[in-house]
Amino acid sequence: MKSHSPTPVRQKTLAQEVHTTGIGLHSGRKVKLVLRPAPVNTGVVFRRMDVDPNLDITTAAEHVIDTRMATTLANPSNLAARVLTIEHLMSALAGLGVDNVIVEVNAPEIPIMDGSATSFVYLITTAGVVEQDALRRFIRIKQSVQVTEGDKIARLDPYFGFKTRFDIEFDHPAIDETGTHCEVDFTGDAFVRQISRARTFGFIQDVEALRGLGLAQGGNLANAIVLDEYKILNPEGLRYGDEFVKHKILDAIGDLYVIGHPILASYSAYKSGHALNNLLIRAVLADPDNYEIVTFDDVRAAPSFAQVHGDAMVSAVA
Numbered sequence: 001m002k003s004h005s006p007t008p009v010r011q012k013t014l015a016q017e018v019h020t021t022g023i024g025l026h027s028g029r030k031v032k033l034v035l036r037p038a039p040v041n042t043g044v045v046f047r048r049m050d051v052d053p054n055l056d057i058t059t060a061a062e063h064v065i066d067t068r069m070a071t072t073l074a075n076p077s078n079l080a081a082r083v084l085t086i087e088h089l090m091s092a093l094a095g096l097g098v099d100n101v102i103v104e105v106n107a108p109e110i111p112i113m114d115g116s117a118t119s120f121v122y123l124i125t126t127a128g129v130v131e132q133d134a135l136r137r138f139i140r141i142k143q144s145v146q147v148t149e150g151d152k153i154a155r156l157d158p159y160f161g162f163k164t165r166f167d168i169e170f171d172h173p174a175i176d177e178t179g180t181h182c183e184v185d186f187t188g189d190a191f192v193r194q195i196s197r198a199r200t201f202g203f204i205q206d207v208e209a210l211r212g213l214g215l216a217q218g219g220n221l222a223n224a225i226v227l228d229e230y231k232i233l234n235p236e237g238l239r240y241g242d243e244f245v246k247h248k249i250l251d252a253i254g255d256l257y258v259i260g261h262p263i264l265a266s267y268s269a270y271k272s273g274h275a276l277n278n279l280l281i282r283a284v285l286a287d288p289d290n291y292e293i294v295t296f297d298d299v300r301a302a303p304s305f306a307q308v309h310g311d312a313m314v315s316a317v318a
Contacts, residue, residue, distance in 0.1 A: 022111025
C-alpha cells in the first residue's frame with residue numbers, strides 16, 4: 001500500500017494585499033485600511049501610516065492600554081500613537097486562520113464597517129490565504145485559568161480544539177427576549193456561518209455620555225444595533241435570533257487572538273467584555289505552567305479547527 005507523507009499545519013498569510021475605507025466607530029474619522037501579506041512569525045502588526053515616521057504596533061496582551069468600549073493597542077515606545085477598535089478585524093483573522101499580516105491604517109482606529117466581522121471576512125477571502133513554510137504555533141492551555149470582576153467571569157479550560165460558551169445579562173426587554181446563551185465549537189466554517197455577521201450594539205440613552213468621552217462619534221444604525229429603553233431601533237431587525245450574545249463571542253475571539261497565537265482551549269464567560277478578556281490572557285501568560293506552545297507535523301493529529309478556512313482558500317506554500 002502506498003504511504004502518504006504527512007501534511008503539516010503551516011502558518012498562513014494573505015495571497016495579496018487588499019484595501020478598503022470606512023468610518024471609525026469611536027473617532028468618527030474616515031479611515032483607509034490596507035491588509036498586506038507578511039513573512040512567517042510576524043504575527044498581526046498594525047502600522048500607523050499617518051505618523052511620521054510610520055509606527056508599528058505589535059499585538060501582545062501587554063500592549064493593550066485601554067478597553068473602554070473597544071480594545072486599544074499602543075506601541076510601548078510611543079503610547080500616544082495607538083490603534084483602537086481592533087477586535088472585529090482580529091476576530092476575522094483568527095476565524096479564518098491568518099497568522100501573519102500587516103494592517104496599515106491612516107487614522108487611530110480600525111473602521112467599523114457594518115459593526116460585525118463580515119466585511120473583514122470578505123476582504124480576507126478576496127485576498128486569498130496562502131500557506132507559508134513554517135509550522136503554525138498554538139497555545140495549548142494545560143490547566144484552568146479564570147479571572148473575575150464582581151459577578152463577571154472569563155475562563156479558559158483545557159480542550160483539544162477551540163469552543164466557546166457565553167452568557168449575557170442586560171435586564172433589557174429586547175435583549176432578554178432573544179437568546180442570551182450561546183455555545184459554539186469552532187470546526188469547519190462555524191465562525192463564518194454562526195458568528196461573523198453578529199453586530200455590535202449600544203443603547204441610545206448612553207450615546208450622549210459616550211460622545212462626551214470622545215467615543216461613539218461614528219455610530220449609527222448602519223454599523224450597530226441601537227436600542228432605546230424598550231426595543232431595537234434598526235428597521236431590519238436582527239441577523240441571528242441570538243445576535244447580542246454572538247457578538248460578545250465575536251469580540252472575545254478577537255480579544256483572545258491578541259495573545260499572538262490561536263488558543264487550544266474551551267473559553268467560557270458570563271458578562272465578560274474587553275477588559276476581562278485581556279486580563280484572562282495576561283493571567284495565562286503570567287504562569288508558564290498554564291500553557292505550552294505546540295505545533296503539528298501532521299494535520300491528522302491536529303484539532304479540526306486548525307483548518308478552519310477550508311482547502312479552497314489555501315494555495316500552495318508561499
